[in-house]
Amino acid sequence: MENDLKTIVLTHYGNGKLECVKCGFSDIRALCLDHIDGDNKLNVAKRAGGALYRLLKNSNFPNGYQTLCFNCNFIKATENKERKFNPEVYEQQKITRMLKEKSIYKEQMTPEVINEYAGMDFFARYINSLSWYHFDLRDIYRKLKLNDTKKILLRATCLKLIRQGKLKRVGKGKYERLVMGINI
Numbered sequence: 001m002e003n004d005l006k007t008i009v010l011t012h013y014g015n016g017k018l019e020c021v022k023c024g025f026s027d028i029r030a031l032c033l034d035h036i037d038g039d040n041k042l043n044v045a046k047r048a049g050g051a052l053y054r055l056l057k058n059s060n061f062p063n064g065y066q067t068l069c070f071n072c073n074f075i076k077a078t079e080n081k082e083r084k085f086n087p088e089v090y091e092q093q094k095i096t097r098m099l100k101e102k103s104i105y106k107e108q109m110t111p112e113v114i115n116e117y118a119g120m121d122f123f124a125r126y127i128n129s130l131s132w133y134h135f136d137l138r139d140i141y142r143k144l145k146l147n148d149t150k151k152i153l154l155r156a157t158c159l160k161l162i163r164q165g166k167l168k169r170v171g172k173g174k175y176e177r178l179v180m181g182i183n184i
């Protein structure tokens, strides 16, 4: 149902084709809706799931959106010097939800809790939650305020994902995800 809705909306905003309007990439798993003028709030809604798709369909497809692949979306964001959404907020919400799913914590995730409890599965899920294919370990260190022990565990997680063919090292501390969905 959700996927049908996504297909309908992305096809509309792909000018009648289920593909990126910039490069023609057509794997729905890596397509997203882009607000042409850039708008943080709506892009957060996009990330949150089908709410925006439903809204657009029910509003008879207003102008101002286009279908992009993640790469083109990220490139556009970089070129425009805009963030498509607030990564700090998004990642914090994601961590909280992941940990709630695991029933480990009931309260807001804090660096203290991460530094106490996070394991390889947590880091694999965290990497999986990133919205782009390339990431730099230093950004994750900083965002999660990792201590030295957890930095080592994060690097070990990356090595494990590399062995599983899910990740590729592309530079010092820089990695590329080879698949969107990483499970450990």
Ligand SMILES: [Zn+2]
Pocket (backbone or CB within 6 Å): 020, 021, 022, 023, 024, 025, 068, 069, 070, 071, 072, 073
């Ligand atoms: Zn593209």
